[in-house]
Amino acid sequence: MSDDIRVRIAPSPSGNLHIGTARTALFNYLYAKKMNGTFVLRIEDTDAERTKQEYIDNIFDSLKALGLNWDEGPDVGGEYGPYTQSERFDIYPKYAQMLLDKGYAYECWCTNEELEQEKEEAVKNKQAYVYSRKCLNITKEQREQYIKEGRKPAIRFKVEHKELVFNDMVKGELKFDTSLIGDFVIMKSNGTPTYNFAVVIDDMLMKISHIIRGEDHISNTPKQILIYEALGAKVPEFGHLGMILAPDRSKLSKRHGATAVSDFVKEGYLTDALINFVALLGWAPSDGQEIKTVDEIAQDFRIHEISSSNSIFEYDKLNWMNGQYIKKMDIKKLTDMIIPFLSKYDLSELSREKLERMVLITREPLTVLKDIEDDVPYFFGKNVPLDEVKELLSSELSKNVLTKFLELVNGWETDGNGDFTDEEKIHNDLADLRADFKEKFGYKPKETMWAIRAAITGRTRGADMVGILMILGKDKVLLRTKNAQKITLGV
Template sequence: MTVKVRFAPSPTGPLHIGGARTVLFNWLFARRHKGIFVLRSEDTDLERSSEKWERDIAASLRWLGMNWDEGLEVGGPNGPYRQTERLEIYKEYLSKLWLGGHVYYCFCTPEELARDREEAMARGDNPVYSGRCRGLTPAQIEEKLRAGLKPTIRFMVPEETEILIDDLIRGQVSFQSRDIGDFIIFKSDGIPTYNYAVVIDDITMGITHIIRANEHLINTPRQVLIYQALGEPMPKFGHVSVVLDTSGRKMSKRMGDMSVGRYARQGYLPEAVVNFMALLGWSPEDSTEIMSIDQLVEAFDLSRISKSPGIFDAQKLDWMNNQYIRASDLDMLADLALPFLEAEGLAKGLTREWLKYVLAVVRDELQCLAQLPDFIKEFLACPVQVQPEALPPLQLETTGMVLDEFLARLEALPETEDLPQQQQQVQALLKQLNKDLKARAGVSGKAVYMPIRAALTGAVSGQELYYLVPILGKERAVARIKSSRQQAGI
């Protein structure tokens, strides 16, 4: 049997990391088993759903590289893929339920129901529907209908049965039907309710495995009851735990924007985000952490998904993204980086060779591409402000001589556009300078390198000097040193 899974978001907001991880598990499972992955839309919440979010979610999925075989935008044999367009199908199955005597009209008002609920809670009971409308006679129903009352349709939950769910991730979970209570499957406006619509969608689309967030575990017995009433084969369920933030709370506004789009905008690489999400509650058999999408597909196994909640460790994501940035092709990285520079008006006048060179030098320090403009601004600045901690190395007794000597040799360097070549020249220059000054005046390595660094950058730490000079260019390097000397009064 071909595996078929789906992701069925309600388009009421952007795709967030937690949701994306659920999709990823579905997607990996489908790819691993050469199955089909479906994307559909649960838009029955007319108030909050919008096509804008539908497109946004689809765009996020595409950015992550999780393509779908059937569903929204791509079509397929089991469409339409929007619940609001499937009303006929829901009604068709409803008539089967009527025939089997599994459903009934309910005329209770929201106010009545709220009162029942409060009373039950006050008694410490499980607030389930009382079943008040269960026993309405055909005549009573007829009368209310004629009076223009708009009923909901409720599913009749069998009494005193145990519902066993053999969950792929959590193992056996059991529920008592008495804790459930008859639930609404059609709202009074004729729109089906989530618990009913999903089941019909999953049945008609031939979904074999339902992998979804743990918050749906509690819905599962209701859905199982519908499958049973309809006499349809049961899919397998797997309930993935939620994602929490580092303080153990559910990810929320407290943590700010957790959408996938936000990570895209900050210059995280999709491969890194995917890799990171895969490890949020799942782990391969060996302890590999950096895994390509192909490797993930190859290694993915539902049985290795953890039952405990995954915790979103932003620091670890940064580390992982950095790993991917380090390993990226420089040309690709330059392409990805350019928009971030353009956004800050830094792109004009930059050659691609220079950008690539800069990237090669700073990529180790980059957690995400959005951090690049700050480096660029730093490199472009002239003069630089000398930081207080950079003053001591500038005020060494030998500093004046060191800088004079460095400047003289730097200016004597042959002109070249070849950055790597210039890097070699500077490296050789520094070595020689160090050697000469040690022989001549006993100056230590530190007393050579630190003053030059301080004068060149105004700071005491940064990139290797021989990388830095080609980035700055000879002219800017000379100007920066002169200005720093003035600032330090030497």
């Protein structure tokens, strides 16, 4: 593992892992993988009020489920810990003091009210607000006075006025006039660091070499670079990713549906599909093959080729992709994943083997695992409601088909459990039946099958008919056929 390339994802546990954060994590992970570097997870839980343990757990679980495993982090440790920001509170004041001593920072005794006033003034004059530097050169006496009043100072970084340029890995050259920034707070009056200060100290101490994050951080970057420089530290490389937007071009938020990875999983999206889809937002495979594992993507990944524009999160393509993964997934794994979505059925009715077969023949139309719930009721229970197919079953055609079908069923062999044993015969008999009735009565093959399907499932659409018969077994098939015949025969 190369020691020079170190990237990180630093989520703040004030909510479940957001899909946007997941994408940022992915690009960091990909870069680390591709460059043989180290991927670090740091939890930025400075905001005690919004931080919850359940969110921390959710972040861990989601990242793991997505396959974005970290090399260093709160749980696995590492050389540069602790990796939880709240456990690092004692280290920030030291660096703040260092900046104070060197004259890169100064105490600010302004009250919120004073600051508020400055801002209002600026708004009134249609000026961009920059701190007045009123506390830059206060006298010893004033300071004593403030202390006596019980005021606690914040520490502000003294921003040097200059043109600051850096080369962003995805955006290219970015220029800023730092005189527009204003001296910003690095330590709050309550003794805790601000975000901009804490990230720099943490990234510096954790030897993060490349910072890949959302473009909402672009305007933080000059501030952070200034701090690195004042500290005499090596400035890392930056890469700013475009944002993920909702279809209405606003920020992806709860009102658009799922935003957390775990929400998507609850709806039945596969994490493999999710991460694959999200990779395609900004990145394109060189071979045109879009369905790829994270490891395959990593091989093909070049950070400079990431699109620098925002991209819209379109469910259509995600749905398609999820369907692709569902169709290709190992059937045992898929069955395991689907079981939670079948809670309204009594799964003990089916053996594991039958359950897997049911999944096998019902997986095709699924876009999301949750969809299966409505597609499988007829695999459970003895009988099925026929209300939806009453009309269809009332036809002469159905009568003829079911009469013949019943005859066939009675001829099919079963084992001790009442399950059919000769699948091939069933398959062939049904094929013959279709051919036969087509010839004799001119029934279309699908019409013949509709009658049988209606009788057995109560529906006109569904899974492979032979498979259904194999799963249900003779007793249920007989029962349901006879039941349907009450309609066809007008009993």
